[in-house]
Amino acid sequence: MSTEKEKIKQTIMELYGELARLTNLPKSMGEVYSAIYLSEKPLCMDEIIDFLKISKGTASTTIRKLEELKAIKKVWVEGDRKNYYKISGSIPLLDSMFKRDMIISDACDTLNKIMDNPMDEETKKYAEKKLHGILVIKEISKKITESLKMYDNVDYEEVYRKLHQNSSKEKK
Amino acid sequence: MSTEKEKIKQTIMELYGELARLTNLPKSMGEVYSAIYLSEKPLCMDEIIDFLKISKGTASTTIRKLEELKAIKKVWVEGDRKNYYKISGSIPLLDSMFKRDMIISDACDTLNKIMDNPMDEETKKYAEKKLHGILVIKEISKKITESLKMYDNVDYEEVYRKLHQNSSKEKK
Numbered sequence: 444m445s446t447e448k449e450k451i452k453q454t455i456m457e458l459y460g461e462l463a464r465l466t467n468l469p470k471s472m473g474e475v476y477s478a479i480y481l482s483e484k485p486l487c488m489d490e491i492i493d494f495l496k497i498s499k500g501t502a503s504t505t506i507r508k509l510e511e512l513k514a515i516k517k518v519w520v521e522g523d524r525k526n527y528y529k530i531s532g533s534i535p536l537l538d539s540m541f542k543r544d545m546i547i548s549d550a551c552d553t554l555n556k557i558m559d560n561p562m563d564e565e566t567k568k569y570a571e572k573k574l575h576g577i578l579v580i581k582e583i584s585k586k587i588t589e590s591l592k593m594y595d596n597v598d599y600e601e602v603y604r605k606l607h608q609n610s611s612k613e614k615k
Numbered sequence: 616m617s618t619e620k621e622k623i624k625q626t627i628m629e630l631y632g633e634l635a636r637l638t639n640l641p642k643s644m645g646e647v648y649s650a651i652y653l654s655e656k657p658l659c660m661d662e663i664i665d666f667l668k669i670s671k672g673t674a675s676t677t678i679r680k681l682e683e684l685k686a687i688k689k690v691w692v693e694g695d696r697k698n699y700y701k702i703s704g705s706i707p708l709l710d711s712m713f714k715r716d717m718i719i720s721d722a723c724d725t726l727n728k729i730m731d732n733p734m735d736e737e738t739k740k741y742a743e744k745k746l747h748g749i750l751v752i753k754e755i756s757k758k759i760t761e762s763l764k765m766y767d768n769v770d771y772e773e774v775y776r777k778l779h780q781n782s783s784k785e786k787k
Contacts, residue, residue: 458722550630
């Protein structure tokens with residue numbers, strides 16, 4: 444393998460390792476995702492174990508979690524009964540950001556409804572003060588999801604095509 | 616305590632519990648943060664243990680992690696040698712989003728530099744394909760951090776004041 448290819452793989456593996464750490468996910472999540480992302484064909488569990496030198500237990504737990512997060516998906520390989528995996532192509536963590544926005548909005552609605560009920564002055568003052576923080580994270584979450592809406596339900600290639608079209612237009 | 620106050624506390628505790636789960640943090644992180652957030656005065660570890668019925672080990676680990684994340688901070692209480700905690704007031708997770716953006720940008724720079732090196736056609740094709748995904752997450756991360764810049768290094772109250780000023784202006 445060319446040294447340049449090695450360097451590219453190394454850089455991308457380190458990136459996903461760091462991103463997993465920052466997202467409070469185990470290091471193995473970043474490693475297994477990278478291995479599948481960097482492979483030119485779908486990988487089975489044995490290949491992942493062999494490539495990363497991790498235990499079967501870690502590999503199987505990590506694969507299951509990555510499937511749950513919809514970061515990778517099973518693919519069928521002709522003439523082989525083993526499970527093979529490729530990246531799903533959709534943007535990781537996007538789902539959880541939309542979910543977060545929904546949870547915060549729901550809590551805000553609930554809090555606003557409670558505030559409509561009759562309450563003494565002291566409770567009212569307390570409620571308003573505590574609501575500040577929630578309204579702020581609601582606002583921030585809304586800003587994030589608004590800027591991400593265009594990426595929902597599209598995959599890497601589609602997003603890349605869109606970005607590329609935009610930058611070509613800008614150059615003209 | 617009024618029932619309305621109980622309901623407010625319950626809603627906010629559940630919200631932070633859900634947010635911790637979505638961020639892959641242990642449930643106790645959401646609980647301890649909520650307890651401190653909802654308290655009308657700084658809390659010491661014994662009060663947190665007593666309120667949440669958690670073990671001393673969980674409490675002390677969780678408090679340390681929340682301090683590391685700059686979600687809570689120590690405050691000095693006159694005439695008391697124990698450590699007391701209040702929420703830091705700055706927006707949780709904002710720091711990690713800026714950090715993520717930096718890590719992705721750095722990886723992109725490294726990859727672009729590698730691509731400038733001479734390489735065979737096959738490696739070039741591979742590199743371009745694998746760069747797509749990274750460029751997409753770079754773009755997404757840039758959008759997120761751009762929409763969040765105004766909240767950097769400001770606290771809840773400052774953000775709330777700004778939001779409130781804006782909405783008053785809009786109403787005029």
